[in-house]
Amino acid sequence: MNQQSGDPGDEWLIWLETRFLDYLADLKSQSLAKNFLTKVTYEGLVITTHSNILTSLVYAMVPIHMDWMIGVVLACAYEACLLFTPLASFLDSDNRSGFLAANKEGLASIAGYVALHLAAAATARTLGYKPRSSARDWIMTGLQAVGVSGAAFTATYVMHTAVDPVSRRLANLSYCLWMNNDRTSVIISEWVCDQNEAVSAARQYHRQDFMLSHWMAGNVDYHKAVNVDPPSGIIQATPDFTAKSQRGRDSRPP
Numbered sequence: 001m002n003q004q005s006g007d008p009g010d011e012w013l014i015w016l017e018t019r020f021l022d023y024l025a026d027l028k029s030q031s032l033a034k035n036f037l038t039k040v041t042y043e044g045l046v047i048t049t050h051s052n053i054l055t056s057l058v059y060a061m062v063p064i065h066m067d068w069m070i071g072v073v074l075a076c077a078y079e080a081c082l083l084f085t086p087l088a089s090f091l092d093s094d095n096r097s098g099f100l101a102a103n104k105e106g107l108a109s110i111a112g113y114v115a116l117h118l119a120a121a122a123t124a125r126t127l128g129y130k131p132r133s134s135a136r137d138w139i140m141t142g143l144q145a146v147g148v149s150g151a152a153f154t155a156t157y158v159m160h161t162a163v164d165p166v167s168r169r170l171a172n173l174s175y176c177l178w179m180n181n182d183r184t185s186v187i188i189s190e191w192v193c194d195q196n197e198a199v200s201a202a203r204q205y206h207r208q209d210f211m212l213s214h215w216m217a218g219n220v221d222y223h224k225a226v227n228v229d230p231p232s233g234i235i236q237a238t239p240d241f242t243a244k245s246q247r248g249r250d251s252r253p254p
Helices: 008-020 023-029 031-062 064-084 089-091 104-128 135-163 172-192 195-206 205-225 238-251
Strands: none
Touching: 008 089, 008 135, 023 135, 023 238, 031 104, 089 104, 104 195, 104 205, 172 238
16 A cells, blocks of 8 residues: 655645745655755744734834844843843753743744844845945945944854854844844845856755755754664664674674
């Protein structure tokens, strides 16, 4: 009998990815990558939807030129909660009882993603929506972009090494600074570097995201430190098992 691979929820999410997010259809043949991409895409969809709604509420209540200030205050307040309250301990605990505990990372990280959204909108408005009619305007915009990227990179390094490591799961201040620096660097590279046809074709269907996710999934699977129970019928070659097997072979008579 032919057994279906995966549950209907995974199949629905794969259909959603291939239909609306332009992920490649042959994702279904890659079980590990499919599982990794499905969870990341689903989490990203949920967080993006909620952050978009909350960001729209912010723009409805405050002037648009104050979005960067709201983003900075929100990110700093959220980071202060992670550092000086039991919130970080609660998020790192294994408690999954109840709705809040079961969804604690997603609910808490919304504050960080809203702050990141506001900061990204302010950066895009500052760098991308200014009228530029001369070479001097383009040079000034480029210098502003380099300054923003350099400041964000420096702040990310200080935060990551001295205060709080980068965490996408929590969307802390280090992660928000890193993402702002990363996206600004991409904008600078697109202004400076000419895109060839191969790069443009790869970006059209988000193939670079697909390849990066494959690479990350392989790295996680190769370097993971926690032993995962293997499928039934497969013996996991742990160091203890290997040592016992070696002793058994050595004790056999010639």
